[in-house]
Amino acid sequence: MSKTKIDGVAAEFFSAFDNRGGKAADVDRVRRLIVPGGVLIKAGPEFTVYTVEEFIEPRQQLLVQGRLVNFNEWETAERTETVGAIASRFSEYRKSGILDGEPFEGGGTKTMQFVLTSDGWRIAAVSWCDRP
Numbered sequence: 001m002s003k004t005k006i007d008g009v010a011a012e013f014f015s016a017f018d019n020r021g022g023k024a025a026d027v028d029r030v031r032r033l034i035v036p037g038g039v040l041i042k043a044g045p046e047f048t049v050y051t052v053e054e055f056i057e058p059r060q061q062l063l064v065q066g067r068l069v070n071f072n073e074w075e076t077a078e079r080t081e082t083v084g085a086i087a088s089r090f091s092e093y094r095k096s097g098i099l100d101g102e103p104f105e106g107g108g109t110k111t112m113q114f115v116l117t118s119d120g121w122r123i124a125a126v127s128w129c130d131r132p
Contacts, residue, residue: 038122044130
C-alpha cells in the first residue's frame with residue numbers, strides 16, 4: 001500500500017510542470033507535495049540548493065511567459081525502499097518540450113526522500129542530475 005501511495009506522489013511531482021496541448025501546468029502541486037522546509041538540489045556542474053519557492057519561481061516564469069511549451073517529464077525506471085515512515089526513491093527520467101522555439105529532449109536521475117505525515121506521504125527532499 002505504501003509503495004502505491006509513494007508512486008502516486010512521485011507521478012504528481014513529475015507532472016507538475018506538464019503543459020502539453022496548451023493546458024496550464026499545476027505548479028501549486030509542488031507546494032502541496034513537499035513538506036514545509038523541504039529542499040530541492042540540482043547536482044552537477046551548476047550545484048544549486050533551492051527552497052520550494054526558489055525552485056518554482058523560475059519555472060513558473062518560463063511557463064507563464066510562454067517560453068516553455070509542450071513540456072513533459074516522466075519516470076522511465078524507479079527503485080523505492082521504504083522503512084517505517086521514511087522512503088527513498090531513485091528514478092531515471094526523460095523530459096521534452098520546446099524552449100524559446102527550439103525542441104529539446106533530455107533526461108537524468110532523481111532521488112526523492114519521502115516521509116509519512118498525518119496527511120500521507122510527502123516529499124522531504126529531491127536531488128537530481130541531468131544528462132545532456
